[in-house]
Amino acid sequence: MELLRTVEEVRRWRAEVRSAGRRLGFVPTMGALHAGHRSLIDTARAANEAVAVSIFVNPTQFGPQEDFAHYPRPLEADLALCREAGVDAVFHPEPETMYPLGFCTWVEVRGPLAESFEGAVRPGHFRGVATVVLKLFEIVQPDRAYFGQKDAQQACLVRRMIADLNLPVELHVCPTVREADGLALSSRNVYLTPEQRRMAPILFQALQRAEAAILQGERRAQTVIQIMEETMATVPEARLDYAAVVDPNSFLPVKTISDDVLLLLAARFGNTRLIDNLPISFPRNA
Amino acid sequence: MELLRTVEEVRRWRAEVRSAGRRLGFVPTMGALHAGHRSLIDTARAANEAVAVSIFVNPTQFGPQEDFAHYPRPLEADLALCREAGVDAVFHPEPETMYPLGFCTWVEVRGPLAESFEGAVRPGHFRGVATVVLKLFEIVQPDRAYFGQKDAQQACLVRRMIADLNLPVELHVCPTVREADGLALSSRNVYLTPEQRRMAPILFQALQRAEAAILQGERRAQTVIQIMEETMATVPEARLDYAAVVDPNSFLPVKTISDDVLLLLAARFGNTRLIDNLPISFPRNA
Numbered sequence: 001m002e003l004l005r006t007v008e009e010v011r012r013w014r015a016e017v018r019s020a021g022r023r024l025g026f027v028p029t030m031g032a033l034h035a036g037h038r039s040l041i042d043t044a045r046a047a048n049e050a051v052a053v054s055i056f057v058n059p060t061q062f063g064p065q066e067d068f069a070h071y072p073r074p075l076e077a078d079l080a081l082c083r084e085a086g087v088d089a090v091f092h093p094e095p096e097t098m099y100p101l102g103f104c105t106w107v108e109v110r111g112p113l114a115e116s117f118e119g120a121v122r123p124g125h126f127r128g129v130a131t132v133v134l135k136l137f138e139i140v141q142p143d144r145a146y147f148g149q150k151d152a153q154q155a156c157l158v159r160r161m162i163a164d165l166n167l168p169v170e171l172h173v174c175p176t177v178r179e180a181d182g183l184a185l186s187s188r189n190v191y192l193t194p195e196q197r198r199m200a201p202i203l204f205q206a207l208q209r210a211e212a213a214i215l216q217g218e219r220r221a222q223t224v225i226q227i228m229e230e231t232m233a234t235v236p237e238a239r240l241d242y243a244a245v246v247d248p249n250s251f252l253p254v255k256t257i258s259d260d261v262l263l264l265l266a267a268r269f270g271n272t273r274l275i276d277n278l279p280i281s282f283p284r285n286a
Numbered sequence: 287m288e289l290l291r292t293v294e295e296v297r298r299w300r301a302e303v304r305s306a307g308r309r310l311g312f313v314p315t316m317g318a319l320h321a322g323h324r325s326l327i328d329t330a331r332a333a334n335e336a337v338a339v340s341i342f343v344n345p346t347q348f349g350p351q352e353d354f355a356h357y358p359r360p361l362e363a364d365l366a367l368c369r370e371a372g373v374d375a376v377f378h379p380e381p382e383t384m385y386p387l388g389f390c391t392w393v394e395v396r397g398p399l400a401e402s403f404e405g406a407v408r409p410g411h412f413r414g415v416a417t418v419v420l421k422l423f424e425i426v427q428p429d430r431a432y433f434g435q436k437d438a439q440q441a442c443l444v445r446r447m448i449a450d451l452n453l454p455v456e457l458h459v460c461p462t463v464r465e466a467d468g469l470a471l472s473s474r475n476v477y478l479t480p481e482q483r484r485m486a487p488i489l490f491q492a493l494q495r496a497e498a499a500i501l502q503g504e505r506r507a508q509t510v511i512q513i514m515e516e517t518m519a520t521v522p523e524a525r526l527d528y529a530a531v532v533d534p535n536s537f538l539p540v541k542t543i544s545d546d547v548l549l550l551l552a553a554r555f556g557n558t559r560l561i562d563n564l565p566i567s568f569p570r571n572a
Contacts, residue, residue, distance in 0.1 A: 007452055011454070103450050104395055104397045104399065104400075104446065104450065105393065105394070105395045105416070105446060105447045105450035105451055106393070106395075106396065107391065107392070107393055107394075107451075108391070108392050108393075108394055109390055109391045109392075110390045110391075110392065111390045113390065114390075130391070134451060135450075135451055138451055138452040138453055138454060139452045141454065160390065160391060161391045164389050164421075165391055165393075165417075165420060165421055165424055166293055166421050166424040166425045167424055168297070168424060168427065250388075
C-alpha cells in the first residue's frame with residue numbers, strides 16, 4: 001500500500017493506475033476509521049481494480065467552536081485497517097498542502113440543501129465539505145466515489161455538486177453501519193461517556209418508531225416528528241437539535257408523506273453532537 | 287469539425303481523443319469570435335493534437351442591467367472561423383444544458399482578486415465566470431486551456447482557481463490582439479458608434495504613456511495613474527471607471543513600482559464599457 005503525502009505523488013500514482021486500465025474507487029475520510037468506513041472500502045474494493053482512501057481532517061468544515069483540534073487522529077490504526085482491507089493507496093496530506101497560503105477559492109452549494117439542518121447548525125460546514133471534496137476529486141480523479149448514508153445531507157450535497165459542476169465521477173452512497181444496539185457508527189462516538197454511550201441508541205429507536213408509524217399508515221409528517229420528539233424526550237440527557245421529515249433530494253420538509261422521505265435526527269449528549277437518519281422507501285403503488 | 291450540443295456528446299468525443307493519445311487544447315469563448323480568439327485557437331492548434339472551442343454566452347456572468355440579451359451571437363460566422371482555423375470540435379450548449387432547473391452550486395474566488403476592479407463594478411460577474419469555467423473544464427477535460435490577456439483579471443482569477451482547486455489543466459494566457467490603431471479586440475467593440483470607435487484607442491494611448499513614464503524612471507504609482515487619467519480626460523466622451531497600477535498576481539494596488547506591475551483601465555463610451563491593460567515587466571536588476 002502506498003502512503004501518498006503530496007498532490008504530485010497522487011498524480012503520479014493515478015497516472016499509473018490509469019495507464020494500466022484499472023478503474024479507481026475512492027473513499028474520502030477524516031480518518032478515525034471504523035466499520036462504517038470499512039464497509040465503504042469493501043464496497044469500493046469489490047467494484048474497482050484500484051482503491052484509494054484519503055485521510056484528512058479538513059479544517060475548513062469545522063466551526064471555530066467545534067472539535068477540530070480534538071478530533072481523533074489514530075493514524076497507525078487507520079493505515080493498518082486500510083492495509084488489511086486491501087487499499088492500494090492512502091492520501092494523507094498536511095493542511096498546508098490542501099490550503100496553501102493565499103487560498104481563496106470556495107465551492108458553495110446554496111439553498112435549503114446546504115443551509116438547513118446541519119447547514120443551519122454548522123454555518124460554513126458544507127462550504128468546507130464541498131470545497132475539500134471537489135479538491136480531493138480533482139487530485140485523485142476517481143472513477144467512483146463512496147460516501148456513507150450516515151451523513152445523509154453531505155451525501156446529498158455531494159450528489160448535487162457532482163451534477164451541477166459536471167464532475168466526471170460516479171457517486172455511491174452506502175448504508176449506515178450500526179452497533180448491535182442500533183447506534184450509528186461515528187468517529188465521534190469515542191467522545192461519549194459510558195453513561196452517554198448507553199443512552200445514545202435512543203436516536204435509532206426514535207427513527208424506528210417513526211418508521212413503524214409510517215408503515216402503519218401515518219402520513220402526517222407532524223405526527224411522525226412528534227413520535228421522534230417524544231421518544232427522544234424519554235432520555236433527558238439528550239438535547240434535541242432537530243427532528244424532521246424531508247424530501248431525500250431537496251431536504252425540504254415534507255408535510256404529507258406520499259413518496260420516499262428521509263427521517264432526520266440530531267441531538268447533543270453533553271458536548272457531543274450525534275446525527276442519524278433513516279430513509280423510508282414509500283411503496284409506489286400503495 | 288464536430289458540433290457538440292450536449293455534455294454526453296462532449297464526453298464521447300473526449301474519450302476518443304484520449305484513447306487516441308491526442309493532447310487536447312481548449313479555448314472557452316462566448317462566441318462573436320475575432321482575431322483575438324483566432325490567435326488563441328492558433329496557439330492551441332500549434333501545441334496540441336486536438337483543439338476544442340466552446341461557444342456559450344454565459345448568463346450567470348452578466349448583471350441584470352448588462353447586455354446578456356443583446357450580446358452578439360453570430361453562430362454561422364463563428365463556426366466558419368473555427369472550421370477554417372482547424373478546430374476539431376465546437377461545444378455549443380443551450381443555457382438549460384449548463385444550468386438545469388435546481389442548479390445551486392457555485393465556485394467563488396474571494397478577496398481583492400475577485401472583488402476589486404471588474405469584480406467591484408460587476409457584482410457576481412466573477413462568480414459566474416469561475417463557475418462556468420470550472421464546468422467547462424469538467425465537461426471538456428482539456429490538457430491545456432487558453433485565455434486572453436485582454437481580460438487580465440479573469441485570467442488571473444482562473445489561474446488562482448486552478449491552483450486552489452487542484453484542477454488538472456495547464457493555463458496559457460496569450461497576448462492581447464489589437465487593431466492597427468491600438469484598440470484591443472473585443473466582441474463588444476461592435477456596439478461602438480463610428481464616433482466612439484474613433485475615440486476608443488485613447489485607452490491604449492493612456493496605457494502606453496504610462497508605460498513610457500515607467501520606462502523613463504517613474505516609480506510612483508500615483509503619478510502613473512495621473513498620466514492615464516489625464517490622457518483619458520482628453521476625450522470627454524470617455525467616462526473613466528478606473529485607472530490603476532496593480533500587482534499582476536493579487537490585483538492589489540501598488541504604491542511604489544519596484545517589480546512587475548499591471549496597468550489597468552476601464553471606461554464607458556456611451557453605454558459601451560471597454561477594458562484594457564498593459565503588463566509591465568520591470569527589469570530585475572535595475
